Each structure stands twice: as structure tokens, then as C-alpha cells.
Amino acid sequence: MTDTAIETCALRKEFGANVAVSDLWLNVRRGEVFGFLGPNGAGKTTSVKMLLGLVAPTSGTARLLGAPLGDRPVRARIGFLPEHFRFHDCLTARELLRIHGRLQGVRGATLERRIEELLIRVNLADAQHLQLSKFSKGMLQRAGLAQALIGHPELVFLDEPTSGLDPLGRLLVRELIEELRARGATVFLNSHLLGEVEATCDRVVFLKQGCTLHEMPLRDAQAGLEVELRIDRTDGATLEGLRAFGRDIRQQAGAVCLQVDSEEALPAIARWLVAQGIGIRALGSRRKSLEEWFIEVMGEDQRPG
């Protein structure tokens, strides 16, 4: 079994003269919660549709759970929550889960048990016989989540899973993602709510104009730790010396800023500066928020979507 859940190589999709996705490179590891970020129109939805076999790519290749794109049996191991709660709203929650469960390949008593389990898990047990057309936005989203999880998927695509949810609903989604992570499932999260992504994802990739621009870890590795130094000497030799501890070294408003991998670098920098006889007036660090990263990666030219 391969360690990679999703792997794409130069995936591209054109709709006539319009290029929706120009060059998509992804490598999502099994068991991780992966954030897919980008402004509106960046090609996120088209990318997800290509991965799910809803849209055929113009060129490029991809593998999901080790199988080539479009492989039907592998789809039985994938769950998908589409954006905007798009389901047959004449069905009841139980009927929705039964139909989608059967199509996912779950049947009989196993399916009925799974439906019970999920209805309780997403707090819809008391509304299971109500038609979806009578559901609130949050209830629909929870029914959709249950639908995505009906087949015990190894890989789950969640497209804006928390949009329209109240804080309790968002908490439920976060808990479900944690449960999926705990049982080793891979989650591919497409969301505009950067706070949610920051709270749940292990890694994110930024997409702009259909191209993967930047990939970064959010958990474990201390991504985005920025060190700000106010020191007596900021000549070329000092900046060159600091390069041993981090990257993106620049001078900004009288301070020297650099990116380091972990907080371990801070005492090392201090020791080195003292050894060089450079006076330290201030040494601080802060983690860049995902929003700051987003703005930095997307660039100033990005218009609001």
C-alpha cells in the first residue's frame, strides 16, 4: 500500500479558451489533513472535480489511493461533501444515507447500523424522518457530512464543510475531522475559513490561477516562525552570519527579520550574536497567521473574489 493518498502531476483543465486549472501538482500523504487554499476562481473546485472523476482533465495524470484517476472501485473508499448542501431535498435524512450508502457499496444490516451510528454522531437522530427540504442550513450540512462518511472512507473530500454552520456546528466538523485523522483517514479540506484550516490541517497548499504556488506544513514543524531582532550592527557580514539560522533575511523598520524552523533557533541566534560582540536590544518571535501567509503568497495584485 502506497503512503500517498493523492498524487497529481501537471494536471490541467481547459474549458474552451478558459484555463480553469493550468498546472496542479499535489502530494497528499495518507492520514494527513490537507488544506487546499486559494482565492475564488483559483481552480479549487475544478481540481476537486477532476480528482473525483466529475470532470475529465485536459492533460496530466493523477492517482488516488494508488489507483489512476477515474478508477471506479477506488471511489468506494472515498467520501465527498460537496459545497452548498446539494442533495435530493425530497428525501429524509435516513433515506439519503440509505441511498448513498447502497451506492457506496454498503448494504443490509451493516448499512442500517452505520446509518444509526452516523445519525447519532451528527445529531440528526430526532430529525431522521424529516424531509431535507425542511432542514436548516446547519442540519443539511450535517446530513451531508454523514453522507460523506457512510462508507468508512479512507479519503474524504470536504468542500467548505463549515460554511453556514454556527459555532457548535463548526466544532462538530472539527471533531469529525479529528476522528478521521485518529483512524488514519486522509482529509482533503477545501475552505475559505483560514481559521478553520489553521486549526485542523497538517499541511496546506496555495493555489493561484490554477497553479500550485506554495506548500507548507502547519503542524509539528514550526512553519512560519518569524524572528525579529533589534541589534547594534546590521552590516553584510552579520546578515550573512544569520543566514546559518534561518531564511528570508531582510531589514524592516530598523529591525532584522528572518524565518526560522523552530524556537530552538532563538537561543542559538542569541549565543552567536553575543559571540560576535553584537549588542542585542530586542529579540522576539511570532508565528505568522495563515491569513498573513495567504496574503503574502497570493501577492498584492490579488483582487478580492
Place this chain on the structure above:
Amino acid sequence: MSVRNIITIAQLTLLEMRRRRLVLAALACGAALLVLFALAVYLLMHGPHPPRSPSLLQMTIQLQLATLAGLSCVNLLTVAVAILLPIDTLSGEIASGVMQTLASKPVRRGEIVLGKWLVFWLMSAAFIVFLVAGVVLAMRLITGFSQPHVLTAAGLMVLQASVLLGVVMMGSARLTTITTGVVAFGYYCIAVIGGLIEQIGVMMGSTGARHIGTVISLVSPTDAVWRRALHLLQPPVMAEVSVTPFAGPSVPSVAMVWWAVGFALGALLLAMRWFGKRAL
């Protein structure tokens, strides 16, 4: 093809039709038609001015023509049902995004089309059987007259509905709902016009007009199938002299019926193929 998947999609389609009260609406229209027909026949026979004791032959011809009038109304209603019932089944679900969840499951796109088609076909066929049986039984109960060739005619009506169903599924797989509706009704109207041109061509001895009509019938065989049914249903004496107000002098051949069968199946296969390639 997975039979289980086709059945699940069929169950979903049936449930949806029931909840959207489509079945109820169709049945209500059909029932209204039958009541009106029965009332008209009753008034014809027992009203204030009943027919002056015609000969048995005249009576049979009149009753057969009355049955034909009823079945022609049934035919119009079934054409409308065959077009309207499935009109947004694919296009509507594609536009609303509902299809994304279905098609992302381990299901062949063809299974989705086939499951839906199966339900619409069965519903259309059941609707035709219900209405044809209603008209024939009403006539028999009120007048004692038994219309011959009913089963064959009902089969031809089902075939006509199958052709239209295939065309609508094809359109729905590729076009928007409203465009599919325009195309389907246009397609049916072209068939009717083709039939008229053919009849006029035969009556006036114009081979060119007759050939144009036949070509149109090959492209859109719905009217030709119905005209064959009418030919079977009309009084034999009138068929001999080709003067009925319903069936014209040119009778579509059995080959045309088989062409329509192939056409309906071909349309279904094309709908499956188009939907399989459609970006959702």
C-alpha cells in the same frame, strides 16, 4: 453494469417522483380525461338526443371512431407525459449540483441514466396502459362495444413514448432543461408535420412530398408509429377506402416500427454516452 446500482437509482427516481407528486398529477390528469370521455360517450348514447337507430355497421363505425377520438386524446397526454416527466432528470440535477454527489460514488454514469430511464419508461407504459384500458373499458361498459387491436395499439403508443423518452434523456444529458423541452417538443412537431406532408403527398400523388415525409419520419418516427396504431384501430371499412379523420392514406410499414425500436434504444445509448462524457 451493476444491477444493484441501477435498482438503487431507480428507487431514488421513483421516490423523488412520488414526493414531487408527479405521479399523482399525471394520474389526476388521466382520470379527468377518462371521466370526460365516459361522460361524452354516455351523453352520446343516452343523452337528450340519442342517435337515431342506425344500422349495426353504422353504429360500430361511429363507436369505433368515438374510441379513436378518446385514444387520440390519450396519445396527446402520453406524449406530454413522456416529454415532461424526465425533462429535468439529468440537466436539473447537473445544474443544481445534486448530480456531483451521485456521480462521485462508485457508480457508472450509464447506470444512473439507465436507472432513471427504467422508471420513466415503466411509468409511461403504466400510464398508457391505464388510460387505454380506461377508454376501452368505458366504451365497453357504456355501449357494449369492444375495440379491436387494442394491445398492439397500446404497444405502439409505448414505443412512441420510448422514442420521446430517449430523445429527452439525450437532450437532458447535454442541454439545459428549458432547451431540452424546446428540442423535444420541436422534435415531436416535426414528426407530425412530416406525417402530414406524407399524407398530402400520397393523396395528391406527389412522390417528392411522400419521400420528404418518409425521411422526416425516419428522423423522428413518433408520428409514424402513432399513425400505424391509428390504422389498426380504425374501422376496417374505412381503412380500405382511407377516409378516416384520424388515419391518413399512407400507412407506415412494420419496418418503420422496427426502425423506431432501434431509434429508441439508440437514443438511450447515446444519452448514456453523452452523460458519461459530460463535465459535472
